[in-house]
Amino acid sequence: xxxxxxxxxxxxxxxxxxxxxxxxxxxxxxxxxxxxxxxxxxxxxxxxxxxxxxxxxxxxxxxxxxxxxxxxxxxxxxxxxxxxxxxxxxxxxxxxxxxxxxxxxxxxxxxxxxxxxxxxxxxxxxxxxxxxxxxxxxxxxxxxxxxxxxxxxxxxxxxxxxxxxxxxxxxxxxxxxxxxxxxxxxxxxxxxxxxxxxxxxxxxxxxxxxxxxxxxxxxx
Numbered sequence: 001x002x003x004x005x006x007x008x009x010x011x012x013x014x015x016x017x018x019x020x021x022x023x024x025x026x027x028x029x030x031x032x033x034x035x036x037x038x039x040x041x042x043x044x045x046x047x048x049x050x051x052x053x054x055x056x057x058x059x060x061x062x063x064x065x066x067x068x069x070x071x072x073x074x075x076x077x078x079x080x081x082x083x084x085x086x087x088x089x090x091x092x093x094x095x096x097x098x099x100x101x102x103x104x105x106x107x108x109x110x111x112x113x114x115x116x117x118x119x120x121x122x123x124x125x126x127x128x129x130x131x132x133x134x135x136x137x138x139x140x141x142x143x144x145x146x147x148x149x150x151x152x153x154x155x156x157x158x159x160x161x162x163x164x165x166x167x168x169x170x171x172x173x174x175x176x177x178x179x180x181x182x183x184x185x186x187x188x189x190x191x192x193x194x195x196x197x198x199x200x201x202x203x204x205x206x207x208x209x210x211x212x213x214x215x216x217x218x219x220x
Contacts, residue, residue, distance in 0.1 A: 007137060008166060015139065015176045017057040021110050024051060024063050024144075025095050025117035025124065029072035035118060037153035038146040044077060046170045047116055047144040049197030051081040053174035056189035060108050063087035064095055066123070096127035096134075105136075112137045114173060116144035121156035129163045139166045141173060171198065 007013060027047055032040055054061045063082060065074050068089045073079070079087075090098045095117075105113060113136050117124035124145050128138050140160055147153035157167060168176075178190050194205055 013137075014179070015112060015114065015173065016179075017059055017177050019110055020059060020112040020114055020139075021105055021108050022050070022054040022059050022061040022114045022116075023095065023101070023105075023127075024061065024078065025115060025127070026064070026066050026071070027075045027078055027116075027118055028065055028068070029075075031071065031118035031123070032075075034148050035146045036148055037120065037150045038143070043118075043144060043146050044075060045197050046141075047075070048077045048081065049193055050116060050141055050144045050170040050173060051078055052193050052197070053170065053177065053190075055081055056174075056186055056193065057177040059114075059177070060110070061085075062101065062104055064098075064101060065089050066093065067091060093122060094126035094130060095123065096130035101127075111135075112139065114139045114141060114168075116141040116170075118146055119152070120145045120147040121152040125156040125159055128160045128165045132164045137166070138164070139168055139173075141170055142167050143169045 024047065027044075032043075035043065051061065053059075061082060063074055063078070063085055065071065065087045066089070068074075068087070074087050088098065088100050088104075090101075092098045095101050113131055115124060115128055115138065117127075120142075124140055128140050131138050138160075142153075142157060145153075147156060161167060174190060174193060178186060181187065191205060194201055
């Protein structure tokens with residue numbers, strides 16, 4: 001019997017620096033003002049950590065806003081990760097209806113798309129469901145996104161999973177790209193992200209480094 005290919009299982013389902021792109025959608029003041037599913041500070045921390053992860057592994061990353069003149073500029077901490085990039089400013093609520101976004105993804109030649117957005121139930125769910133229908137493999141970062149209520153966020157996650165989307169969190173994204181500690185070229189950047197954005201994990205890492213660099217009694 002011939003084994004059917006499951007695109008969501010096996011090594012080919014894993015994200016690598018060479019097979020995916022990242023789209024960050026509408027992390028703007030107006031959207032943050034309505035955020036109620038998560039602590040705002042946590043989402044800011046996570047989406048900046050997510051962006052730094054993509055940059056460290058050279059994953060093509062697209063920033064986009066919606067009606068910027070009314071909703072506000074992109075979160076400064078996020079823009080600072082890619083200071084040279086001007087976000088695509090849209091009128092479409094559904095990012096995937098903007099031809100510039102679709103053309104950008106097509107130009108990369110990659111079929112795996114990772115997305116995070118405010119709000120989960122609208123600005124994330126709409127493009128995730130749409131891009132899945134166009135044949136892309138879509139992953140969405142739940143803790144770098146958020147909705148107007150916990151119920152709205154959770155219902156959106158269920159909707160995207162039912163459509164075929166794959167949920168993950170920002171540190172899973174970074175770890176999946178690293179995959180092997182023997183790939184030492186990216187370890188320093190990954191470690192720095194943990195220190196800056198991973199709370200107690202980063203604190204423990206600094207403590208471990210301090211212990212390694214502290215001479216023991218009897219050593220010169």
